[in-house]
Amino acid sequence: MSAHPAFRPNDTAPRYTSYPTAPHFHAGLGGRALKAWLGHLPDGEPVSLYVHIPFCDRLCWFCACHTKQTRHYAPVEAYLNVLHQEIAAIGRLVGDRANVGALHFGGGSPTMLKPADLAALDRALRSAFTFANDIRISVEIDPNDMDEARLDALAAMGMTRASLGIQDFHPRVQEAINREQSFETTHAVVEGLRKRGVRSVNLDLLYGLPYQTTETLVLTLRQALMMHPDRLALFGYAHVPWFKKHQTMIDEASLPGSAARLMQSQTARDHILAQGYAPIGIDHFARPGDGLALAAANGTLRRNFQGYTDDRCATLIGLGPSSVSQFPQGYLQNSTATGEYMRLIRAHGLATVRGIELTDDDRMRRWIIERLMCDFAFSAEVLRKHFGPMAEEAISCAMTTAADQGAGLCEWNAGIFSITPEGRPFTRAIAAKFDRYLARGTARHSAAV
Structure with missing residues (x-):
């Protein structure tokens, strides 16, 4: 299978988790715009929240997220103190006018937080915002972080969906991306989640990784499917070393070319569909009856900064550095640098520094x-x-x-x-x-x- 002649081998394009895309956000839209747009929320408006944890205890070389590695917990504690301040400030601006129907914790690695800090974060959010009775709470999980206490803490928060990063189980690929993670570790976390009543489990996989072949990707898929995930995401590795310098640790000569990437994508897709999953957009799959599958079937599937979603809220409020808020009026983004974000919150209570108003x-x-x-x-x-x-x-x-x-x-x-x-x-x-x-x-x- 070769690349289509209508496209050059090195064609690039945005991922379109927003439009206009984030590179076109500009300075000049800050706290004043955030206050104004929050002030226009109608009474009873359902909203979603995104909470960003910008730390990992290891740095995966493939990652393009806004995160940093820390070997000590003190910076995380300092950050959480400031995040609580932002939560309280935004909560005061929203008041009782909005109900939170969906909450997503992303990163970084939200699961590197200590159980007590997860509980404290949950209390802060519930104190600042009105949660719907049927709120959906999703958490991005690094299986290597997990232990029984963290599983218990996430269950106590009311987590309804867990998203576990796998990428690839092949040892050579894992070594090349600095992401060692066994099938056994991952499977134990999935079982621990289900034992605690988590209804939906998503597994993230990547194609186009160094030393990855179609055959090794299919082996990873077979192992992933043994865990009976409710959803699967199959992303193409985004090699952007000009944007994320740590990706220079990946040998570009080991990356599959465009034709090989296409072969990997198509073969993996065919394998997943053969197992009875419904295709969702360009890179997701779900069991029939799952919320994403239903939304795709009835034309209500949406796309936001977390990817494909069945969340119909017009407003998404982002908390933490680099997080993006989406309003009917446009997009607003917090300062990307964690240090600058913390300085702004301490000084002003808000850290919005850029965005775009929609025409x-x-x-x-x-x-x-x-x-x-x-x-x-x-x-x-x-x-x-x-x-x-x-x-x-x-x-x-x-x-x-x-x-x-x-x-x-x-x-x-x-x-x-x-x-x-x-x-x-x-x-x-x-x-x-x-x-x-x-x-x-x-x-x-x-x-x-």
């Missing part, structure tokens, strides 16, 4: 790109219904794209622009055709496949 054109293109990333199609009739005459420019773009990429990748038929099954590995590159900002920017992106 009507942004909203239209965001809708198009989200539907392509989720449904692989959009309707001209629905686009016109939502956005009126301004939709005509995008419809013209769709017709042109279908003609230009007509080698079986996408098509225009009876007012529907759709990405064909053959074109789905190239969805990000096709969605980029509707991105008005991409040509203006200087940001570099990861491989599109």
Whole structure:
């Protein structure tokens, strides 16, 4: 299987967890905008929360997250004290007007927190915000961090979904990415979670890693499927050493080329589908009956900074350094550097430093790109219904794209622009055709496949 001739081997594209994407956020939108946008939340508005823990006790060389390694716990304790201040400040601005329906802990490694600190963080959040009775709480888990006390603490918090990073179980691949993690360790954590009543378990895998082959990836998949996950995520490794310097520790000569990445992706996908999982967007899979599978089937699948979601909240409030908040008005982001974030919180209670306010054109293109990333199609009739005459420019773009990429990748038929099954590995590159900002920017992106 080779790369499609419509795309160059080194084509890149954003991952489109937002539109406009984060490189186009700008200074000038800070605490004043955050206060104003929070102030416009309607009474009873359901919102989601994201809490960022920017520390790991080891640094995986493949990782592109905003995190740092620490061998001592004192910096984590100092950070948590400041995070509690931000939680209280945002809680005062929100008041009782909003109900939190979803809460996601990401990182970094949230599970490197001590059990007592997990409990204290839970109390702080519940004190500052009104939680819905059926709140969904998800946590990103590094299996190597876990012990019985942490499992008990997460269960006491009411965790409903756990997402465990695996990447690859092959020893040579693990050594090349500085991520040693056995199947036995991972399986024990999954069993511990289920014993404590966690209803949904997600496993994260990567393709395109150093020394990874299609055969070794399939072996990892077979081991992962032995744990009967409710969801699987299969991401392409994003090699961005200009953005994350520690990725220079990975020998680029050991990385599979574009054709090999495509083969890995397609073979793994076929293997997962053969086990009865439903495909979700470009890189997720779920058991039939899972919330993601239902959302994909009924057209309500969404995409945000945590990836694919069935969360329908229009507002996502980010807490912690680098976290992004999403509002109907636009996006706001906290300071990325942990030290600067802590200084701003101590001085002002808020750490918002950049963002972007959406134009009507942004909203239209965001809708198009989200539907392509989720449904692989959009309707001209629905686009016109939502956005009126301004939709005509995008419809013209769709017709042109279908003609230009007509080698079986996408098509225009009876007012529907759709990405064909053959074109789905190239969805990000096709969605980029509707991105008005991409040509203006200087940001570099990861491989599109």
